Amino acid sequence: MKSNPMIFKTSWEKLPKDFILEEHPLQDIDQPLLAAALRESLEIAGLILEGTLVAAHLAIGVTFEDKLVIKTPDLFYATNVKPLPDREIRRSYIPNLEGDIPAVVMEFLPANPPSYQDEYSAKPDYIPGKWHFYEQILHAPTYVIFEPAIGFLEVYHLDDSGRDYKRQQADANNRYWIPGVGLFIGVWEGTKADRTGYWLRWWDESGEILLWGTETIEKERQAKEIAQQQAEQERARSAILVAQLKAAGIEPEA
Numbered sequence: 318m319k320s321n322p323m324i325f326k327t328s329w330e331k332l333p334k335d336f337i338l339e340e341h342p343l344q345d346i347d348q349p350l351l352a353a354a355l356r357e358s359l360e361i362a363g364l365i366l367e368g369t370l371v372a373a374h375l376a377i378g379v380t381f382e383d384k385l386v387i388k389t390p391d392l393f394y395a396t397n398v399k400p401l402p403d404r405e406i407r408r409s410y411i412p413n414l415e416g417d418i419p420a421v422v423m424e425f426l427p428a429n430p431p432s433y434q435d436e437y438s439a440k441p442d443y444i445p446g447k448w449h450f451y452e453q454i455l456h457a458p459t460y461v462i463f464e465p466a467i468g469f470l471e472v473y474h475l476d477d478s479g480r481d482y483k484r485q486q487a488d489a490n491n492r493y494w495i496p497g498v499g500l501f502i503g504v505w506e507g508t509k510a511d512r513t514g515y516w517l518r519w520w521d522e523s524g525e526i527l528l529w530g531t532e533t534i535e536k537e538r539q540a541k542e543i544a545q546q547q548a549e550q551e552r553a554r555s556a557i558l559v560a561q562l563k564a565a566g567i568e569p570e571a
Contacts, residue, residue, distance in 0.1 A: 386443070
């Protein structure tokens with residue numbers, strides 16, 4: 318998409334404590350499940366470190382042309398995030414004031430086509446479309462758009478000018494490298510949490526998939542089972558050797 322050449326005034330200001338966030342119901346149950354699964358695997362892998370914020374449907378606020386603009390990505394990942402005071406609940410995230418610009422923002426398209434036009438909207442004036450907001454106002458380095466109903470994934474990175482999104486090509490494994498996270502992202506088909514279909518998954522540089530909790534438990538169970546089988550085989554071999562020694566008139570203790 319072609320960027321708008323106009324320059325807009327933006328600032329990063331903390332939301333007033335009494336600011337009321339508008340409630341926008343989720344389009345379907347897939348959105349929170351997809352976001353939770355991506356966050357879960359990062360947490361299990363120990364990749365959500367101090368100062369890392371991986372949030373689903375959390376308001377990102379920017380003052381745009383002296384008017385507050387709120388967007389709520391289905392998931393975003395930011396680093397160097399300042400901790401909140403004790404007992405304060407995070408209601409929003411203000412980049413450049415509270416931490417880094419999110420390294421990646423994600424939108425999951427609902428099944429109803431007319432409802433996801435905003436994800437591609439380059440509308441520049443108030444209220445700006447999501448595409449324009451992420452690209453021209455937020456300058457998020459990576460924008461991920463995923464349509465779970467059909468497993469369609471698009472990944473956009475800011476070009477060298479840092480102004481326009483350029484669609485990325487998948488690698489030989491049909492995955493995309495996300496520089497700000499240090500992981501690949503791709504589509505995986507299967508079942509989790511009573512949902513069967515397409516999911517977004519993380520892979521590390523070596524090509525290993527980041528596991529979910531149930532997969533980690535199953536992997537540990539299989540490893541334990543293999544260890545038990547090996548121990549039983551070793552005991553069986555030892556018994557056979559003892560029998561052979563005794564048959565030869567040799568006491569094993571000797």
